Amino acid sequence: MILNKIGNIIKQNKSFAVVSHIIPDGDAIGSTLGLYNFLSEIGKDVDVFNPDKLPSKFNFLPGFFDVKDTLVKRHYDCIFVLDCSDKDRLGHLVELLNMADVVINIDHHISNDLFADINYVDTNAGAVGEIIYNLIRINGFEISYNTAMCLYTSIVTDTGGFKYSNTTSMTLNIAGDLINTGIDFPEINRILFDTLTAQQVKLLSRVTSTLELYNNNSIAMLHVTKDMLEECGANENDASEMVNYARDIDTVEVGVFIKEVEKGKFRVSLRSKNKIDVRIIAEKFNGGGHIRAAGCTVYGDFDEVKNKVLNEIINHWK
Numbered sequence: 001m002i003l004n005k006i007g008n009i010i011k012q013n014k015s016f017a018v019v020s021h022i023i024p025d026g027d028a029i030g031s032t033l034g035l036y037n038f039l040s041e042i043g044k045d046v047d048v049f050n051p052d053k054l055p056s057k058f059n060f061l062p063g064f065f066d067v068k069d070t071l072v073k074r075h076y077d078c079i080f081v082l083d084c085s086d087k088d089r090l091g092h093l094v095e096l097l098n099m100a101d102v103v104i105n106i107d108h109h110i111s112n113d114l115f116a117d118i119n120y121v122d123t124n125a126g127a128v129g130e131i132i133y134n135l136i137r138i139n140g141f142e143i144s145y146n147t148a149m150c151l152y153t154s155i156v157t158d159t160g161g162f163k164y165s166n167t168t169s170m171t172l173n174i175a176g177d178l179i180n181t182g183i184d185f186p187e188i189n190r191i192l193f194d195t196l197t198a199q200q201v202k203l204l205s206r207v208t209s210t211l212e213l214y215n216n217n218s219i220a221m222l223h224v225t226k227d228m229l230e231e232c233g234a235n236e237n238d239a240s241e242m243v244n245y246a247r248d249i250d251t252v253e254v255g256v257f258i259k260e261v262e263k264g265k266f267r268v269s270l271r272s273k274n275k276i277d278v279r280i281i282a283e284k285f286n287g288g289g290h291i292r293a294a295g296c297t298v299y300g301d302f303d304e305v306k307n308k309v310l311n312e313i314i315n316h317w318k
């Protein structure tokens, strides 16, 4: 079993790095910090990285302020890459892969290209946090309160609060075991799902007023420009969940959110309810993700980008 083999590597080595993907989400942050806390607690020398600045809403997680975004030249016995379907997801930290004896890739994306020395891809896992939980437990270790906070965050965010179809009975069993460590999960849920800044509420009113409906009201599009962010005093991360307002409309199957990153470059988030595999649409633009949640970067002016994405969705529908 690969998780036992990885457990032996943990037991037999001393220095580790843990890293996840650009534009980190709750799973990337929760799973890396969960593994980071666990390895630190059992006495390992661990560095934790992310190529991008972490959204501040996750700053309640133990280890949040230890996350580095730059490399210092050194050597690790082993590097863990979490929630990354390919090494490009590491952005400027891709160099880490050359700094260790062993690179271990742990993921749940079906598109994972198995880039590492050891690859463990479980597409049935709702979140990478579930796999880290299994890795710790299968190898006979305990899960601490701090590690549980991080793994719970990973799982509850990637399953949309246990609402999405990637939630399994295993997901709920794991969450139950994590809750048994005494973590304040109602408070974690409140921070993750029911907290907005004043800037975000202002931005929400601007973003929802951009609503456009297509394909018999089954596709909804929202967008945000850099100017809108600035007018509301908001930053890029403040808009990250707003795609859900497009998806949540009763007649809608696919929700689209287009965010201007810079002139001529847009980040597109896609969400679907029951029928459309949005990962396939994202992959047409060299993006990726999951069947119900995916994303990609599309170049051109706004109308061009909008029409390209819309056409791809409608083509896929046929």
Ligand SMILES: [Mn+2]
Pocket (backbone or CB within 6 Å): 027, 028, 083, 108, 127, 128, 158
């Ligand atoms: Mn994930």
